[in-house]
Amino acid sequence: MEKVLITGIAGGQGRLVAKRLIDRYEVCGVDRVDWAGRPEGVKVHVVDLTRKKFEDVIRTELPDHVIHMGFIRHFRSDEQTRYDVNVRGTRKLLDHCVHHGVRSLVVMSSSYVYGAFPENPYYMDEDSPLSASRSYPEIRDLVEVDALATAFLWRYPHIRTTVLRPVNVIGYYVHSMIGQYLRERRVPTVMGFDPMMQFIHEDDCATAIAIAVERQLQGVFNVTGPGEVPLHTAIRESGGIAIPVPEFLLRPALARLFDFGLFPYPPGALDYLKYPITVSGERFMDAANFQPDHSLRETLESVHI
């Protein structure tokens, strides 16, 4: 049985992917916390990606496939830690893949890397520039991760590398930013703005990752779900009440709250509530023969189930 190593296995999405693969692969993983109640046969190493010990894990496990999703996406830790884990951790992981005979690699990026801008065309393809850091410098490390992985893809063609950029992933297990936002009862929005947003259910996203491993794809792919609705419709369908606030009040208020640690996202995140990032998932649907199972309504309702 071939072996898959998942970084960030104890996270919501990591667990779903591990469970998805357990029948066909030997599954192991690394994370900074243990996965209590993990299925039998799944081995979890509690280790930091930036530590020397991580290479030991790869050296002893010798996985055939690696799924890299062990990123810090929240802003509770300081910038240096985020950078170390996300960028330097990825850099080291890529080196380990080369040195320890890994045959295929899947890196989980996100459609956020394109950035939310008023002049964004609809349904951008994978060749669109990754401009997120222009308006949202706090996530430039994630943009850098994407760039590292893409460069790796071309540099080491014998390692089948897939970079996945899914749209907003929501569901019960995944603690995505947008998921937490939609889970609120009263949801602040920017008055006068209602961008189109694409969503994918966490189960469908797990399926997409599993397909990428099984089919040994190579390339950069947007991953889209069952469709898109304006933000306010998404809030309503997921059971919340939108509270539109004028931007001139909202932006400074959130900036202050963020500085004092009372609000989890930096003010640059507001642009993602103002302007659309819509991507075309056609390339992945063709290459992977992928279709989401969950309807848009089910997907939106899944934040509460």
Add this chain to the structure above:
Amino acid sequence: MADEAPGMLDALMDFVVRYLPDDVRDLESELEDRLHKVPNQVNEFGFDPYGLSLEAARRMFLPTALMYRFYFRVEHRDIDRVPEGRVMLIANHAGQLPFDGAMLTMAMLLDADPPRICRSMGEYFLPRLPWLGTAMARGGAMVGTPENCVHMLDNEECVLAFPEGARGMNKPYTERYRLQRMGLGFMRLALETSTPIVPVAIVGSDDQQPGIANFEALGRRLGLPALPITLGFPLLGPLGMLPLPVKYHIYFGEPMVFAGDSADDDVTIQQNVDAVKETIEAMLARGVHERKGIFT
């Protein structure tokens, strides 16, 4: 939809409509009827992939349709020249505020057979303005990036573009009915997607808001492409933005089909653009000559 501010406006609109004369209610049901005749990709939540909503469009288009019928009293000629399937409407642009685009959109929706929803290619700064960007999307418009235009044409939509842009719209009165320089982008996209171009001449918009000057530099500072001074604006405040009740005449030309490489040099593309521009100029000159006055 009481959970958002535009919802309140919608409710207000509904209230107003209920107490309006029969003419208006007839127009509203006509709008609804025509909107639903247009093939669309609207999903279970009422939105197409580009944010168009038939429901929101019906409400938003009612004031526009009223202007079309009763204020500008729009007349048009040869609207049946617009072919089915993908097509680009290329028109002259004038009048400080884009009522010309709105009237052309109404003509295609109310009087074309079958009705079409024009996909307008808007300025890049428009989505920055609260409500306006949302309103644009709900009515079928979007920022005029080449990618968006190609998407629309691949979907066999009717794309509306004013290649003169702000140069045309905010020109002073002394330049009326003189076409300004047209961008080349639309021609490259037409070649790339094999799209027929229907040249459109709009007579009336040049007289609706005579421009005296354009403080472009100051406008840029404020994030706008222009800051025109007209007879009424800014002297009369927002009221000064109201156009004169001129009469609109819209002339549709024969579809023009161009062949060639979309990546050709500017000189070659320019020749095609000039052909379109000259056609519009000729129709415009004839239209201005034929009318008896700006209000008739």
